[in-house]
Amino acid sequence: MEDTKWRATTRVLPACRDSRRLSPLSPLQAFDLVPDREAGSSSLVIGGKPVPVRFPGVSLTAQFQCGEGYLLLTTADSPFEESLYAILLGMPTEILDVVELSNPYTPAALTDLEIVSDNSLEFSFFGRDRWRLSVSERPQWRFSLPIFSPVKRKTGFSRRYLRLHAV
Known part of the structure; x- marks a missing residue:
């Protein structure tokens, strides 16, 4: 994933938190995508109206509400070299x-x-492996280097709500 292509905002927002406690993930069917297959990205559509945000992936595979936020899982829709993107x-x-x-x-x-x-x-995702994706209520500052790992992020120091690891 290119470092400059998908920049997450650095504003701190309660992603999966209501005023009293962590709100559970709940499945949702509120969003659609308008894919741009050449760019490998999509625009979001809510209630039939496009929203001015682009993110990686061309196929929306799952969506969840998480307190005040939304967790979307998209794929590149390439059966021979597939990518899964978790977008908060x-x-x-x-x-x-x-x-x-x-x-x-x-x-x-x-x-x-x-x-x-x-x-x-x-x-x-890769056959019989198991992966866990967790959403933190508060972002954590982490440093990433491009290493040979199936989990990829923007390189550098950034705030993270999402944690993805093999189980």
Whole structure:
């Protein structure tokens, strides 16, 4: 993923928090995408109206409400070198965090997706592997370097709400 292409906002917002407690993830069917397959990205559509935000992926595979925010899972829709993107939106026009799961020249498909706690999902992507995606109520500052890992992020020091790791 290019460093400058998908910049998340640095504003701190309560992603999965209401005024009293962490709000659980709940499935949702509120969004659609207008894909731009050449660019490998999409625009968001809410209630039939386009929203001026672009993010990676061309196929919307799952969507969840998370307190005041939304968690979208999109894919590149490429069966021979698939990528999964988890996008956390604070509001429909504000990208809080993006994390990518992919391996070069590796086929993949999102399967066995399930909510395992108030703020976590588990799924398989590269066959029989298991991955956990968690949403933090507060962002954490982390430093990323481009390493040989299937989990990819913007390089550098940034705030993160999303944590993706193998189980």
